[in-house]
Amino acid sequence: MAITDPRTRLLDLSEHRGASLSQLSRLIGRNPTYLQQFVRKGSPRKLEENDRRTLAAFFGIDETELGAPQEISDSTAPARQREWADVPRLAVDASAGPGALAAGGEALGAIRFSTRWLREHGLDPGMLSAIAVAGDSMEPTLRDGDEILVDRSPRPLRDGIHVVRVDDTLLVKRVEVGRPGRVALLSDNQAYRRIELDPGEFEVIGRVVWKGGRL
Numbered sequence: 001m002a003i004t005d006p007r008t009r010l011l012d013l014s015e016h017r018g019a020s021l022s023q024l025s026r027l028i029g030r031n032p033t034y035l036q037q038f039v040r041k042g043s044p045r046k047l048e049e050n051d052r053r054t055l056a057a058f059f060g061i062d063e064t065e066l067g068a069p070q071e072i073s074d075s076t077a078p079a080r081q082r083e084w085a086d087v088p089r090l091a092v093d094a095s096a097g098p099g100a101l102a103a104g105g106e107a108l109g110a111i112r113f114s115t116r117w118l119r120e121h122g123l124d125p126g127m128l129s130a131i132a133v134a135g136d137s138m139e140p141t142l143r144d145g146d147e148i149l150v151d152r153s154p155r156p157l158r159d160g161i162h163v164v165r166v167d168d169t170l171l172v173k174r175v176e177v178g179r180p181g182r183v184a185l186l187s188d189n190q191a192y193r194r195i196e197l198d199p200g201e202f203e204v205i206g207r208v209v210w211k212g213g214r215l
Contacts, residue, residue, distance in 0.1 A: 006047065006067035007039045013059045017126050019088065027088055027110055028054050058086040058110065060125065085118060085125035086110035087149065092131050092170060111147065111212075123209060127153045131163070133172055133211075137187040142172060146213035150206035157183070161208040166201065172208065 014021055025034040028051040037043050046067050047055070056063040064070055091108045111130045118125055133146040141161070142148065150163050162175045164185065173185035173195070183202070185195040 004065060006065070007042070009065050010035065010055070011039050013061070017059065023088060023090075024055065024058075026108060027058060027086070029109075054086065054110075057084055057112075058088075060085060060115070083115060084112050085115050085128075086112050087125060087128045087130050089130040089147070111149075113149075121209065123151055124153060127151055127206075128209075129206070137189045137192040138172055138174075139189045141188045142208075142211060143213055146211050148172065148208045148212075149210035151209045152206040155207070157204055163205040163208060165203040165205055166197070170205070175204075 010024075011021075014024060019027075021035040021039060022032040025032050025036070028034075030051070038047065049068075052063055052066045052068055056066055056068075062068075088110055089108045113125070113128075115125065118128075129150050129152065130147055131150060133142045133148055134144060136144055138161070148163075157175065157177055159176055159178070160174070161172065163170060163172050164175070165171075166185075171185065174188060176184040176186055179196075181198065182196050183199055185197065185202075187193075
């Protein structure tokens with residue numbers, strides 16, 4: 001494989017994944033301009049080993065594509081990288097309550113998933129994001145503080161739990177599409193009312209495909 005400049009490669013990967021350099025900087029625990037300076041200004045001169053490893057795991061590539069010396073990329077390294085995918089954990093909450101304004105979507109870190117598990121469930125790591133649930137409207141299915149995995153792959157809308165945007169508000173609701181020309185947003189907590197909307201009144205961010213939280 002031809003050697004590619006790590007800066008050019010990182011920029012290409014960032015654009016293909018739809019993750020900004022600012023988000024990727026936060027993913028590796030750096031200030032938001034860190035990778036922008038690396039790509040545009042050449043500072044730092046090269047990525048530190050831990051930063052490079054995290055980014056390579058996130059993109060599912062060999063570390064050498066981001067500037068690692070060839071000798072550290074032994075025969076097992078690519079296999080190890082392919083075993084895991086780092087899904088960005090975004091700094092937004094999906095409200096399971098009255099509704100919360102959407103934040104900027106910067107990455108706070110990542111949650112690591114087995115690529116085999118993702119494949120078995122038909123999930124593309126590049127189309128996944130992890131966010132937190134805020135509120136109690138989806139209890140007992142989803143509780144305040146739970147982490148949810150959102151699949152943003154473009155698919156026909158069907159019944160299930162989705163993250164949707166209504167105006168500037170992110171909601172996590174059970175979507176029901178059975179009635180022609182109308183979509184219902186339902187709460188599992190019966191204390192919350194049913195919401196009915198025209199399809200053009202909301203935007204589907206993605207389908208909730210996994211949850212995790214404290215016992």
